[in-house]
Amino acid sequence: MTIKRIAVITAGGDCQGLNAVVRAVTKHALKNGMEVFGFKNGFDGLVRNEYMPLDDCAVSGILTRGGTILGTSNIANPFDYTLAPLGTPQEPRNVSNLVMENVKKNRIDALIAVGGDGTLSMASRFLDMGLPIVGVPKTIDNDLSATDFTFGFDSALAVATDAVDRIHTTAESHHRVMIIETMGRYAGWIALRSCLAGGGDICLIPEIPYSDEAIAKAIISRREKGKNFSIIVAAEGAVNERGEMSVQKTIAGSTDPIRLGGISGRIAAMLEEKVGLECRVVVLGHLQRGGTPTAFDRWLSTRFGAEAVELILKGETGNMVALRGGDIISVPIKDAVAKLKRVDPNGQEVRSALAVGTSFGSSRIG
Ligand code: F6P
Numbered sequence: 229m230t231i232k233r234i235a236v237i238t239a240g241g242d243c244q245g246l247n248a249v250v251r252a253v254t255k256h257a258l259k260n261g262m263e264v265f266g267f268k269n270g271f272d273g274l275v276r277n278e279y280m281p282l283d284d285c286a287v288s289g290i291l292t293r294g295g296t297i298l299g300t301s302n303i304a305n306p307f308d309y310t311l312a313p314l315g316t317p318q319e320p321r322n323v324s325n326l327v328m329e330n331v332k333k334n335r336i337d338a339l340i341a342v343g344g345d346g347t348l349s350m351a352s353r354f355l356d357m358g359l360p361i362v363g364v365p366k367t368i369d370n371d372l373s374a375t376d377f378t379f380g381f382d383s384a385l386a387v388a389t390d391a392v393d394r395i396h397t398t399a400e401s402h403h404r405v406m407i408i409e410t411m412g413r414y415a416g417w418i419a420l421r422s423c424l425a426g427g428g429d430i431c432l433i434p435e436i437p438y439s440d441e442a443i444a445k446a447i448i449s450r451r452e453k454g455k456n457f458s459i460i461v462a463a464e465g466a467v468n469e470r471g472e473m474s475v476q477k478t479i480a481g482s483t484d485p486i487r488l489g490g491i492s493g494r495i496a497a498m499l500e501e502k503v504g505l506e507c508r509v510v511v512l513g514h515l516q517r518g519g520t521p522t523a524f525d526r527w528l529s530t531r532f533g534a535e536a537v538e539l540i541l542k543g544e545t546g547n548m549v550a551l552r553g554g555d556i557i558s559v560p561i562k563d564a565v566a567k568l569k570r571v572d573p574n575g576q577e578v579r580s581a582l583a584v585g586t587s588f589g590s591s592r593i594g
Contacts, residue, residue: 239270243380252533363548392426
């Protein structure tokens, strides 16, 4: 079948490199004689039939720009849709048929869905309904097992590492405990790698449960060695040895139903009480997702976008592009979302951190 018109969406949380994918998709598709439609705000644009035609001018100058010119949403789930026309919440309903109708009405031959595990799980359901889709993996969390890297991660890591670097001088000057809280959901990649790269002293990640006592012990032992300041890098999803996580709120109907956050404040209060040291917290939050993508993320996004169009040209929809070594390969979307990629608590990376004296605030490891 000759492919005449393709659509692209960016869905889920934004990250650096989304625009670079949209640019590469558009340029490569245009070169191959296709028309490209960018649907707005993830799957919501396909529900509401809101789109913009993408040509060379529309994607000019966006390679280095953070965010997404198409907009995104992590609450627009067509299978559990709660958004009324004016954005007022309503009872969840399945509007996936509207997506299929709009694809048909606009004569879209294939869809490129750029997103994380939530988006790709929805893409997998649309595949079952007969919609030809190619997936492109994004997320600062780097938690998709089918790819070595998702784009967005390297840029977020650069922000977090810069924060660890900057906090050193003020921690040292004031002899304080400084706690940096990173994102990453249920995976500790951003926290672990920024802690390794920035020389943090204590690293709290979801994969290695922490105990208050072990954190306090690590700080006291540093002080006994004459180190009057400590830097803790805490992943938002870190869990304690009782299995408790710091949850800000739960959001019904979202593909991301748990909003994490608050671990840094909790640890600071505990340390002030237990060790009597002055603590301060820095929550990096969405700063990690903003701004210019790193060279690596631009490289990866551009290659993912171009290869996604290649898959469509080869008739290989149902797959997701992925990075393996230095190559872009394709993997079935269904396999890509089957398993989260998390830090191996007994793996080499954790051992490297232990080797340079990093504590995981655990009574079991280290
Ligand atoms: O999945 C990306 C991510 O930034 C997570 O690291 C974080 O937990 C979540 O999204 C935050 O989502 P929101 O933008 O809805 O606050």
